[in-house]
Amino acid sequence: MISILKWGGIIFLYLFLSIFFKSCTRPEDNAIKPLEQKVQMPDSTQVIIPTYRPKIHTVEISGMKFNPDVITVHKGDTIIWKNNDLVVHCVTELPTNAWTSSKIPPGASWEMVVNTSSNYFCAIHLVMKGKIIVE
């Protein structure tokens, strides 16, 4: 009788812990893993094409800095710049102003899908600089 209770307890604990840890897995953990896409060819062979689910990255603007100031992403990923500072900022490509967020007021954010590496700055505060590296 005691051993049934003992084993029952162990099984219960195992089930509880496995459910608990599974629920702790963040959904974005799956997003960074490359996925495979199976494509059926006309001659009935199967081709496996690796695909990548784009990820979302956040750059916080605070204390007159881009945090992080250098960010490495994959082509097609999205970067969100969130202005948590006291003043208005912007995100503008360097050196040709190829793209710009225009003004991002405190509390607001701006996002962009990234395809190429670039340097950028805040055109309002010229000394604030950042860099995007596309792998």
Add this chain to the structure above:
Amino acid sequence: MKKIMKVITGVIVSIVILTGSVFAQTTPKLTDPEIASVAVVANQIDINNAKIAKQKSKNSDILKFAQTMSDDHSAVIKQAVALVTKLKVTPKDNAVSKKLLSDAEKTQKGLRAKSGKDFDKAYIDNEVAYHKAVIAAINTLLIPQSQNAELKKFLQDVLPAFNTHLEHAEMVQKMFSK
């Protein structure tokens, strides 16, 4: 050239007076309402300087810098007012805020008398000097003497903006020394 030297000397003298006599030698003891007044006045002075620059300058680097000063210091005042309202603190005039105002009046009178490149250079030289003096005042006077924790934190939070303004002003200043 003599005029420029006069302005530079004037600016240097005012920094010495500002940092030396008001902020260091006498080391005034300020209450929170007095600190709030100094914070608002210091920001307002730079908004007024920017206003003069926007009226007088035709240089795009100067105009952009002046616009940033006007926008950022207005944002800081707005938040300072919101904070003191929340804390039920009424800003109170004092020796430091009065000294800042009387010095600013002299500086602004000097700026108004200039034009063209002379004005641009005098304006940006003053911005470099002024931000240095205000940063020193926040660090050595306003932050250490703040009693209220939220007021102290607010002053610490505005420092990066002042430091960035100083770097920006020095960058523009370099363009004029070429």
